[in-house]
Amino acid sequence: MKPIDHFNLRSFDLNLLIAFDALVSERSVTKAARRLRIQQPAMSHALATLRMLLGDDVLVRTGAVMQPTAKASTMASHVAELLRQAQHILMSEEQFDPATEQRIFRFGFSSELEVFLMPKLTAYLQRHAPGIRLLSRGSPRSEVYTLLDTGALDIAVGCFDYSLGRHCGVSLYEQSLVCCFNPKLIGPDAPITVERYLALPHVLMTLKDDIQGCLSDALMQIGQELNVVLAASDFLTALAAAAAAPVLATLPSRIAQQHAAHFGLAIHPVPLDLRIPAVSMIWSARSDRDPAAVWLRDAVASVLGSHVK
Numbered sequence: 001m002k003p004i005d006h007f008n009l010r011s012f013d014l015n016l017l018i019a020f021d022a023l024v025s026e027r028s029v030t031k032a033a034r035r036l037r038i039q040q041p042a043m044s045h046a047l048a049t050l051r052m053l054l055g056d057d058v059l060v061r062t063g064a065v066m067q068p069t070a071k072a073s074t075m076a077s078h079v080a081e082l083l084r085q086a087q088h089i090l091m092s093e094e095q096f097d098p099a100t101e102q103r104i105f106r107f108g109f110s111s112e113l114e115v116f117l118m119p120k121l122t123a124y125l126q127r128h129a130p131g132i133r134l135l136s137r138g139s140p141r142s143e144v145y146t147l148l149d150t151g152a153l154d155i156a157v158g159c160f161d162y163s164l165g166r167h168c169g170v171s172l173y174e175q176s177l178v179c180c181f182n183p184k185l186i187g188p189d190a191p192i193t194v195e196r197y198l199a200l201p202h203v204l205m206t207l208k209d210d211i212q213g214c215l216s217d218a219l220m221q222i223g224q225e226l227n228v229v230l231a232a233s234d235f236l237t238a239l240a241a242a243a244a245a246p247v248l249a250t251l252p253s254r255i256a257q258q259h260a261a262h263f264g265l266a267i268h269p270v271p272l273d274l275r276i277p278a279v280s281m282i283w284s285a286r287s288d289r290d291p292a293a294v295w296l297r298d299a300v301a302s303v304l305g306s307h308v309k
Contacts, residue, residue, distance in 0.1 A: 012053065017079050019046035023059055024068045024076045096291035098129035105132060105296055108139030108147055110158025111205055112235040112255045113279060117157060120303040132296065148284045154293060157300065159277040169282035170297075172304050176253045177215075177274055180239060180265040185246040192248075192268045198224065203241045203249040206231040215250065218274040226250075239263045252276075 022032035023043070033043035050058050059066040068076065107118070114136050125132050139147055139156055147153040148167060162169030179192065190196065204215055204226070219225060229247060232238045235255050242249035243263040250270060260267050281300055287293045 013049075016046060016050055016053070017083065019043065020050055020058070020072075020075070021079050021083055023047060023050075024072055024079075027059065027066045027068070029059075029066075096295060098132070098292075098295055100131060101129055101292055102131040103133070103292060104135055105154045105293075106152065107134060107136040108144050108153040108156040108158075109136060110139065110141065110144075110156075110160065112252060113157050114138065115235070116255055116258070117300065117304065121300060124299055124303050128299070129295075132292075144282075148282065151284075154287060155281060155283050155297065155300070157281050158279065160280050160282050161277075162280065162282045166285050167282050168285050168288050169280050170301070172279045172281055172301060174278050175276050177250055177270045177276065178253045178256045178267050179248040179250045179270050180242050180256050180260045180263075180267055181248050182243050182246070182264060183266045184264075186248070188266055192271055194271045197248065197271050198226065200227065201229040201245075201247045202226045203230045203232065203238045203245075203247050204228055205235055205238055205251065206233065215274060215276070218276050221275065222273060224272065235259070239265065 018036065019032070022035045023029070023046075026032040026035055029043050029047060030040055033040045036043070047058060054071065056071045057069050058072045059068055061067075107114075109117070118134065118136055122134065125134070137153075139153065139158070141158075141160060144153065144156045144158070144160055145167065148156060157172070159175075160169070179197065186200070215226070229245075230238070230241050232241065235251055236259075238249040238251060239259060240263065241247060242265055249265070253267075256265075256267050281297060283293065283297065
């Protein structure tokens, strides 16, 4: 099959194919004009243009009626099929059935959100869309937007903004912080006051080269620094360190409430007003109306108890 010659084809007004189909079907300039809801002079002009471009009369009068020429008759079925295909492509809506969909979606996450979301989302998909598979990866803010732009990621969940026009997004939930500690190593009876919180050694999470970890911006806003002895790349390391050493592990409350007890850790509110960004879900504007992607984004919001508008 020959490739499409876009350069030469662009010189042919493809609207003339619609006029050709109407003329051959109606065999009347007047009726063809009425069918296309245009004036008769405009249809007569279209017929004249077709005759010039095709080197053929297209329609000829035989007695009281007009008949298509042999060339027009040969072309008619092909043009009609081409127009039907174009109409189908332009008018048909993409069908999506979660029960039968077979597809891989790529997720990017910041910090602990992968382990918080993916087990719940996997369970949800196994019930409702077993053919949808998930591929997840850690995605720092410095990379996530490029990964969405190139299609390496379909969805990103984390402390990301979506102010750029080429990205869409929704806020999923506000975050809060708690500190976890081993009550056998840090006395459970002494309250975690501001002074004690600042004095005790700390374990934090980080995705960058900063010992103050993911709390660096929040601490800077209130003019404080922590005595950080370990900045780890994942929350399990932070919890394990708090179980083994007399340190405080400051983590998002949802993760702490779900996992701290497994490490024998107590949970206490953070006595400082540390403001951290909300958790958002973002995606490329290219996939904003993809039915499967829309359904999956709703599923993410559902398992997190949020609502996507």
